[in-house]
Amino acid sequence: MSIRERLSGNEATAIAMKQINPDVVAAFPITPSTEIPQYFSTFVANGEVDTEFVAVESEHSAMSATIGAEAAGARAMTATSANGLSLMWEMIYIASSLRLPIVMALVNRAVSGPLNIHNDHSDAMGVRDAGWIMLFSENNQEAYDNMLMAHRIAEHKDVLLPVMICQDGFITSHSIENIQLETDEEVRKFVGQYKPEHYLLNDKEPIAIGPLDLQAYLFEHKAGQAEAMRNAKKVIKEVAEDFEKWTGRKYEFFEKYKLDDAEIAIVCMNSTAGTTKAVVDRLRAQGVKAGLLKVRMYRPFPVEEVAEALSHLKAVAVLDKADSLNGAGGALFEDITSAMYVNKKQVPMVNYIYGIGGRDTTEKQLESVFEDLKEISNTSEVGNPYRYLGLRKGEK
Amino acid sequence: MAYDLKDVVANKPSRFTEGHRMCAGCGAPVVARMIMRALKEEDHAVVANATGCMEVSTFIYPYTAWTDSFIHTAFECAGATCAGAEAAYKSMKKQGKLPENKTTKFIAFGGDGGTYDIGLQSLSGAMERGHDMVYVCYDNGAYMNTGIQRSSATPRFADTTTSPAGTVIPGKMQVRKDLAKIMVGHHIPYVAQTLAMTNFKDLYEKSEKAIYTEGPAFLNVMAPCPRGWGYPTEDLMKINKLAADTCYWPLYEVVDGKYKITYKPAKKLPIEEFLRPQKRFKHMFKPGNEWMIEEFQKEVDARWQELLDLEEITNRE
Numbered sequence: 145m146s147i148r149e150r151l152s153g154n155e156a157t158a159i160a161m162k163q164i165n166p167d168v169v170a171a172f173p174i175t176p177s178t179e180i181p182q183y184f185s186t187f188v189a190n191g192e193v194d195t196e197f198v199a200v201e202s203e204h205s206a207m208s209a210t211i212g213a214e215a216a217g218a219r220a221m222t223a224t225s226a227n228g229l230s231l232m233w234e235m236i237y238i239a240s241s242l243r244l245p246i247v248m249a250l251v252n253r254a255v256s257g258p259l260n261i262h263n264d265h266s267d268a269m270g271v272r273d274a275g276w277i278m279l280f281s282e283n284n285q286e287a288y289d290n291m292l293m294a295h296r297i298a299e300h301k302d303v304l305l306p307v308m309i310c311q312d313g314f315i316t317s318h319s320i321e322n323i324q325l326e327t328d329e330e331v332r333k334f335v336g337q338y339k340p341e342h343y344l345l346n347d348k349e350p351i352a353i354g355p356l357d358l359q360a361y362l363f364e365h366k367a368g369q370a371e372a373m374r375n376a377k378k379v380i381k382e383v384a385e386d387f388e389k390w391t392g393r394k395y396e397f398f399e400k401y402k403l404d405d406a407e408i409a410i411v412c413m414n415s416t417a418g419t420t421k422a423v424v425d426r427l428r429a430q431g432v433k434a435g436l437l438k439v440r441m442y443r444p445f446p447v448e449e450v451a452e453a454l455s456h457l458k459a460v461a462v463l464d465k466a467d468s469l470n471g472a473g474g475a476l477f478e479d480i481t482s483a484m485y486v487n488k489k490q491v492p493m494v495n496y497i498y499g500i501g502g503r504d505t506t507e508k509q510l511e512s513v514f515e516d517l518k519e520i521s522n523t524s525e526v527g528n529p530y531r532y533l534g535l536r537k538g539e540k
Numbered sequence: 541m542a543y544d545l546k547d548v549v550a551n552k553p554s555r556f557t558e559g560h561r562m563c564a565g566c567g568a569p570v571v572a573r574m575i576m577r578a579l580k581e582e583d584h585a586v587v588a589n590a591t592g593c594m595e596v597s598t599f600i601y602p603y604t605a606w607t608d609s610f611i612h613t614a615f616e617c618a619g620a621t622c623a624g625a626e627a628a629y630k631s632m633k634k635q636g637k638l639p640e641n642k643t644t645k646f647i648a649f650g651g652d653g654g655t656y657d658i659g660l661q662s663l664s665g666a667m668e669r670g671h672d673m674v675y676v677c678y679d680n681g682a683y684m685n686t687g688i689q690r691s692s693a694t695p696r697f698a699d700t701t702t703s704p705a706g707t708v709i710p711g712k713m714q715v716r717k718d719l720a721k722i723m724v725g726h727h728i729p730y731v732a733q734t735l736a737m738t739n740f741k742d743l744y745e746k747s748e749k750a751i752y753t754e755g756p757a758f759l760n761v762m763a764p765c766p767r768g769w770g771y772p773t774e775d776l777m778k779i780n781k782l783a784a785d786t787c788y789w790p791l792y793e794v795v796d797g798k799y800k801i802t803y804k805p806a807k808k809l810p811i812e813e814f815l816r817p818q819k820r821f822k823h824m825f826k827p828g829n830e831w832m833i834e835e836f837q838k839e840v841d842a843r844w845q846e847l848l849d850l851e852e853i854t855n856r857e
Binding site: 167168195196201202204206209211213214215216220235242344347350351354355356357358 | 617639
């Protein structure tokens with residue numbers, strides 16, 4: 145039986161963590177994810193969870209302690225944003241290479257510099273090749289639901305990889321919206337108990353973790369991570385199906401919003417998808433065949449499925465909330481165009497860097513993207529594919 | 541507690557085994573083996589190791605020299621990694637997820653690079669938060685794993701590859717950081733400084749206390765490096781003894797804030813005795829450099845006197 149509530153994204157995440165009741169949470173405050181450890185330490189202080197809360201002195205230690213705890217045999221979680229993730233960077237790679245099913249809430253924020261506390265996706269994009277499963281969430285409900293699915297994915301024997309649940313800083317993390325919560329009992333039943341096969345605290349089978357791994361072995365170990373990432377696709381699908389049976393809420397690798405009969409479409413992630421839906425609805429009312437593909441599963445990237453879903457379109461705009469500063473375009477654009485090319489799908493595509501440092505993305509701006517797409521679909525001329533949305537002209 | 545070296549070696553199997561690849565004449569494996577022997581035989585241990593000589597020589601995939609559970613993550617975070625494992629133990633024990641009758645102890649090892657320098661914050665955090673663990677710094681006075689670069693534990697004037705004894709600058713110009721005192725400043729229940737000397741009694745007993753004192757404990761153990769210090773490998777124990785007898789490396793412990801010097805040499809030897817056998821101090825013995833030895837002696841004397849004073853002050857009724 146679901147419970148109707150009104151919560152911010154951070155609250156929803158903290159409540160999911162309370163319901164999961166992990167053995168250890170180690171976290172360090174950073175805007176805009178600070179509320180997560182705040183709420184969670186209140187649950188600890190009031191005896192509502194069995195968790196040991198480790199109030200570490202940095203994010204580097206947050207990830208190190210989370211690794212130590214998970215390796216020891218515990219279910220361990222953390223939360224961070226932006227520079228916090230940057231400071232963890234070294235340990236992010238180590239967590240996935242040790243095949244530890246850690247779950248982290250990443251509340252997306254611009255990485256310095258200069259300093260900015262608002263939302264974009266530059267933090268997540270910086271770790272996109274680190275071997276973490278990355279799920280993106282449009283709103284508080286999705287942040288909550290993805291969190292409830294995370295451990296089932298991470299701890300699956302064919303996966304054993306850490307999972308990062310992303311949501312937009314402030315836009316989602318601090319906005320209060322309606323939400324359907326599940327009961328503690330049902331959540332615990334769905335998530336299940338963590339029963340690691342090998343762990344440090346098993347005195348009957350002492351193990352050594354984190355070797356010097358030289359030329360004769362590292363390659364195979366890395367290939368093992370890659371295989372686990374490919375396996376994750378099937379598991380993410382199965383867990384979502386079980387989740388739908390339980391809650392009625394459906395999750396796929398990506399959401400197709402009025403896409404199947406669309407002629408032009410936007411591809412984006414997280415909260416901008418909500419704004420895009422409103423624009424798509426308006427354009428549809430005007431007879432424009434607009435659509436949206438909202439990526440939920442960014443790592444592993446659903447290459448064939450994305451290519452198939454976009455193949456019938458006349459023009460596509462990929463929106464990147466982080467600039468790759470590579471002279472070529474954003475990371476999501478590269479992923480999508482590469483998926484299309486490899487799968488022999490030829491659709492004119494254009495990239496917009498948008499919303500950097502929390503710059504508002506308005507319906508009007510998104511309408512202008514669809515206007516551009518109409519033009520491209522009419523002429524089949526893309527021109528410069530590397531564009532900006534919402535950037536003031538003449539200022540750099 | 542009663543200690544008999546023969547008894548310990550005969551009856552307690554080594555938990556740090558042969559086959560590791562640390563250099564002949566290195567102080568670190570001697571120290572690690574003795575500390576691990578101080579564990580009660582029936583207890584399990586989780587060892588966390590910072591990146592460094594010890595880690596890269598004792599756990600090269602697929603071999604390990606550790607019979608207890610062992611984790612290495614990175615250079616600067618043995619403190620936090622060990623703390624995370626300890627938090628897991630506390631949580632899982634409380635929830636009945638681990639056997640009731642089994643005790644696990646937590647020991648972190650780091651060299652002076654991983655402890656005095658890059659890992660200081662992680663260590664400080666772990667100690668301040670009160671995790672029930674021991675952090676052992678095996679101090680060989682430089683970044684030996686990467687090829688003898690200076691650290692904040694390198695003694696003044698030492699010749700290292702980043703503080704070379706040149707024609708203008710004669711080695712490292714700064715004095716060493718006093719890490720044990722920084723740890724005392726954390727007001728943790730047990731801090732000790734020791735080394736492997738004579739029959740290992742001082743090292744063994746302090747290890748046992750550190751491991752079985754509830755809460756955070758810190759051991760600073762001098763562990764000479766034949767490559768970095770430039771002494772013949774067979775002279776390891778001689779160098780250790782000279783460090784204690786010259787009061788270069790005083791042996792003491794601080795229990796709940798009270799200092800106790802555990803070894804006062806009957807005859808305090810001049811510092812030259814410790815410096816002369818080591819190539820890293822060779823330039824100090826060139827004519828015209830007598831001032832360097834004098835300065836070094838002054839520093840040792842001042843620190844020794846400070847320790848004597850602290851012992852007196854902290855034990856006053």
